[in-house]
Amino acid sequence: MEGSKKRILVTGGSGLVGTGIRAAVEMDPRDDEEYFYLSSKDADLTDRQATLEAFKKIAPTHVIHLAAKVGGLYGNMRGNLHFFRINMAINDNVLSIAQELGVKKVVSCLSTCIFPDKTTYPIDETMIHNGAPHTSNYGYSYAKRMIDVLNTGFNQHYKTQFTAVVPTNVFGPADNFNLEEGHVLPGLVHKVYTCKKNNTPLMVWGTGKARRQFIYSKDLGRLFIWVLRSYEETQPIILSVGEEDEISIKEAAELVAKGFDFEGGFEYDLTRSDGQYKKTASNAKLRRYLPDFKFTPIGQAIRETCEWFTANHETART
């Protein structure tokens, strides 16, 4: 590698968070950084040989590792073993190949859904391994937790700087808006869009009482790049709005309705699971590092997402 230019490989580059990172890089480009966005078209990361070839072609100095087999509540409940095995394979391949090729820093992506189910709130970075995760997605959760174990192992053995971030519920353009496989906010966006067109009431799955902290993918993108450039701990860092910004699914649905200027009524399908009631995370560590970081107000972020979906619904993942 010539010069001191960073070559940053982003796995899962075409997904929700990858798109958010792209937007953040465009807003704050640096002369010493070049980004390469990998997608499943470029390599099957469960295949070690394919992963090695894709990485060798790019010759990265840094990696942002976002690629994963991901699903919402219902996708996970049906196939925990599958989610575990696929994600273990992807993570093992990406981290070991990165190390082999001399990559010093890899920033992987965990999630607040992997924390112990029985816990006190707010959850913080020290609590990841303190008990079994929620039964609905234990396969995904354990595979993600093992990234933290691998980071510790690689850093101890090879003196690398592998680390991870823990976002709360991410949303934004380029999400998976599929109702069965996607997450709650894109699901609501897709549904309100359809309900407005068909003039039907909105059916919210579950009671609407479950509570979440939502982080806009563009804000997450900006924080991700800051972690890549400046965060040096092995221990992960939670990237989230504050505890006081946690809202109910009902409130989220109301914001989505406003985002589309939808005036129809709401109904609640109580036969559908709520998933975990809450996963309130502390962002105190983030605030110690970045006391002045400003998150996009959630009403505005949701409106932008709704507008993106309206403009792109033909090509959006549904």
Next chain:
Amino acid sequence: MKVLVTGGSGLVGKAIEYVVNSEGTKDGEEWFFATSKDADLTDAKSTNDLFEKHKPTHVIHLAAKVGGLFGNLKSNLEYFQKNMAINQNVLESAHQHDVQNVVSCLSTCIFPDKTSYPINETMVHNGPPHTSNYGYSYAKRMVDVLNKGYNGDHGRNYTSVIPTNVFGPDDNFNIEVGHVLPGLIHKVYNAKHNGSSFTVWGSGKPRRQFIYSRDLARLMIWVLRNYTETDPIILSVAEEDEISIKEAAEAVVSAMDFKNPLLFDTNKSDGQYKKTADNSKLRTYLPDFKFTPFHVAIKETCDWFVANYSVARK
């Protein structure tokens, strides 16, 4: 029933072979003890070929990259990666070949470091393991996650056992990477031959429950034939049979008739102070099972080491 035993030449595998040969098998049972010569279990294709060749209906999965305290401290990453590969390959091949039951082997050393005592089967995932061997520990914990996954996704009844510190003939007696009891036996043997004193690493204060490999073998065969839960079962002597490393060293000294001084090197790490396990689940199933008395088991192991010194793993 055709039983494949992975890790067949190791401490526990040899004990199972001994019990199967000396106490007889049930009608129609066939046992094959696989070793690293038969397959490289870190390789998916090699593992699959092994299952293709032998077509087992049942598996006792013992193969692992294993080390004592000092072996683990040096390479947690390697212990994690190798054991994850072995375990995923064996369970997936078993599933693909419609194996009815796989009994894997965990360990009490994988439990949470910060915990109340005694530890029981429900506590495996309740906190990070001891830092000395977290790589090995997490890989073993993931066997339990995989068992639940194969059960949830595919209806399989794969399970696992949790022995405490195992010892016996055919152990790894290497002083650097072996476990404490074989290490003590090898050291006393050397000290006897050199006419020197015998030094125990650490303070001698940590406490362990030791289970004789041949008792463990009898229990694992019982689990294979009769235990139907997916959740693990602890296989151990009772809490009151826990002893200190100093007491274990004294038992070896007595069994080998060693007369020189016994010293302690407190510069060396002690590892975890205790890992006291609760064997009440076992006692609910087998209230009358009799463990070999500790001093008898130690004597048999020391006698085996002396008689087999030239071929013993060290």
